[in-house]
Structure formats: structure tokens, C-alpha cells
Amino acid sequence: MTTDLTSRSALAPYISAWSAEELLPCLFTEIPGRGIAYADERVIDRDEHGVLWARMSWAPRQGRPVLGQVHPLRHRQAMRRLHCQVCNSPADQTADGVLWLLPDHRDDRSGWPEGIATTEPPVCLPCVRVASRACPALRRGAVAVRAGRYPVVAVRGGFYVTGRVPQVIGDELVALTDSRIRWVLAHNLVRQLHDCTLIKVGDLSTN
Numbered sequence: 001m002t003t004d005l006t007s008r009s010a011l012a013p014y015i016s017a018w019s020a021e022e023l024l025p026c027l028f029t030e031i032p033g034r035g036i037a038y039a040d041e042r043v044i045d046r047d048e049h050g051v052l053w054a055r056m057s058w059a060p061r062q063g064r065p066v067l068g069q070v071h072p073l074r075h076r077q078a079m080r081r082l083h084c085q086v087c088n089s090p091a092d093q094t095a096d097g098v099l100w101l102l103p104d105h106r107d108d109r110s111g112w113p114e115g116i117a118t119t120e121p122p123v124c125l126p127c128v129r130v131a132s133r134a135c136p137a138l139r140r141g142a143v144a145v146r147a148g149r150y151p152v153v154a155v156r157g158g159f160y161v162t163g164r165v166p167q168v169i170g171d172e173l174v175a176l177t178d179s180r181i182r183w184v185l186a187h188n189l190v191r192q193l194h195d196c197t198l199i200k201v202g203d204l205s206t207n
Helices: 004-010 070-082 125-134 179-183
Strands: 016-018 028-031 035-038 067-071 097-103 143-148 154-159 167-175 183-192 194-199
Touching: 028 143, 035 179, 067 070, 070 183, 097 125, 097 194, 154 179, 167 179, 167 183, 179 183
Parallel strands: none
Antiparallel strands: 016 067, 028 035, 097 143, 143 194, 154 167, 154 183
């Protein structure tokens, strides 16, 4: 399948990884009572919660966007700062809360999306329609959500087990309050949305 790099690059979200970027080879070690660590760990490798983050080279907009993969640092920055996942400007915020654009899962349970945990950073108004057209998951049905509260509650990443060399056994979402967090190599920050107001995408105005 060929890729139109011009159109794809123009629509690539800020948080997307690019083909010129790669996860960096790292040597892991185990710190007794503290879980996994890099053998050459630096201060920037952990966030303010003490969680270890995946290392990826930095080459945005070089090559082609890998839309199914996020760059761990750019994702972490956007989610932590409440910046738009598409353009990295501040996300839209009103008295009703910060704006998120999510796949429509209202049929999944009563009260959705109240209390959902999401790895998706918020968005700004000008990027709403671009994102809803460009993202395959959103093209199947998107809904805008304003959340009045949105605490960071978890990370998603590779879960490791102890051994002579720690080994990854899968990808998990682990709460910050879970002791297993010490064994996670994070690539997504997770916020939980509360006090939610649903809005039709077409009702959002950029004026």
C-alpha cells in the first residue's frame, strides 16, 4: 500500500511517532524493592510520579508518520500540560471543562464517558474537525467531551517481571497507586475524566 506523505504528514498528530524515530536499545536492571531501572538511568527518564519511561529518538516530521504509535515523550508532554494532541497548542477550555475528542462508545454502558480512563490527550477547537476526519477510529463515530476534572491516574506500558535480566511479558494499564507501577516501562499517561458534558462535534464552533 502506497502512502501519500504530503497529505499524511499534514494530518499527523503531534504525539505520533515517525518512521525516522525508534525505541532506543537499553540495558535494564532490577533495583531491589524498587523494580526496573535503566543501567545508565538519568533524571529525565522518570516522571514526577517516579515512573520509568520508554526512550525513543527525537526526529519529528522526518520520514512518514506512524499513526498507530505515539512518541512517549511527546505524548507525556501533551497529556501532562493539557495540550492539543494534534498541534501541541493549549487544549480548549471553558467553564464546562477541557475538551476531548473520543470514539463514541455511549452504547457500551450507561453514563459513558463519566469516569473513563483515557490515553488520548485533549484537543483544541481548530483541530477537532481535522482529527475527526483523519483518524480511522473517529471516522466511525466521534463525540466531543468536556471534562471538569481529569486527574492523572495511571500509565500504560510494558510490564516487566524479575529475573537475571528483567523481561517484559505484556502491555498493561497500571494505576499510580498500584505497587506494580515499579515494574512498568511507560509509553502513555492516563487521565480519568469526570464531570463530563457531551457535545456533538458539529455543534463546536471555532469562532
